[in-house]
Amino acid sequence: MPEPALSCRSLTCRAGDREVVRDFDLAVAAGERVALTGPSGSGKTTLLTTLAGLLRPAAGQVRVDGVPLADDPSLRSRLALVFQSYGLLTLLTAAENVEVALRAAGRTPREAMSEAAAALERMRLGGHADHLIEELSGGQQQRVAVARALALAPRVLLADEPTAEQDGVHRAIVLDELVAAARRGAALVVATHDPEVAERCDRVIELRSAASPLSPAEVGA
Numbered sequence: 001m002p003e004p005a006l007s008c009r010s011l012t013c014r015a016g017d018r019e020v021v022r023d024f025d026l027a028v029a030a031g032e033r034v035a036l037t038g039p040s041g042s043g044k045t046t047l048l049t050t051l052a053g054l055l056r057p058a059a060g061q062v063r064v065d066g067v068p069l070a071d072d073p074s075l076r077s078r079l080a081l082v083f084q085s086y087g088l089l090t091l092l093t094a095a096e097n098v099e100v101a102l103r104a105a106g107r108t109p110r111e112a113m114s115e116a117a118a119a120l121e122r123m124r125l126g127g128h129a130d131h132l133i134e135e136l137s138g139g140q141q142q143r144v145a146v147a148r149a150l151a152l153a154p155r156v157l158l159a160d161e162p163t164a165e166q167d168g169v170h171r172a173i174v175l176d177e178l179v180a181a182a183r184r185g186a187a188l189v190v191a192t193h194d195p196e197v198a199e200r201c202d203r204v205i206e207l208r209s210a211a212s213p214l215s216p217a218e219v220g221a
């Protein structure tokens, strides 16, 4: 059996001084799609940020292809996260935001330019590639964030409410592209309040409110 692309065992996550996720176990195979649901404040963002290696777990560990992330920080290059608040460089253009990520991942300037253009085109942002982020709508900015993550062709794709700002047409485009990334072999974990997103996943894991017991429930899809 191959190691799961992403896994964690007995993961406990703290936000500030509060424990918001406790003893969380997860194994996501390459190509698998997992939705994280649960009420606002139940810890989805905290969990995704921890799985991405950007927040240190209070206990337990995250593994990528079976290797603890804490033992080998270079494994982070196999992960990409679509941040809930996008995390874009607002004084750069849409294209430059994607190119910066691709250059950091080792692409040549020419590769970065062409891959960024293709990723933005897939997000229907071809006509906005040269616009500054601050000139784009919230929904367009969110699609730049999705394009940036997809352009990296990560082994593990984490997305935090990636359709929250999208209208019907663009929600379908974002969702289709996330599913396509999983078909190409990415392990996908997507936090969402959108039932349509959850329906397109293989499994749904519901986080409980932090006010009630903290362990997750698997509800199937």
Ligand SMILES: Nc1ncnc2c1ncn2[C@@H]1O[C@H](COP(=O)(O)OP(=O)(O)OP(=O)(O)O)[C@@H](O)[C@H]1O
Binding pocket: 015, 016, 017, 018, 020, 038, 039, 040, 041, 042, 043, 044, 045, 046, 047, 084, 210
């Ligand atoms: N930096 C922080 N310091 C203190 N508490 C925090 C911090 N970040 C988040 N929290 C708290 O941790 C809990 C979980 O927040 P989190 O953003 O992970 O939830 P969520 O499920 O993603 O919510 P939403 O669906 O609204 O995005 C909330 O009660 C929140 O107020």
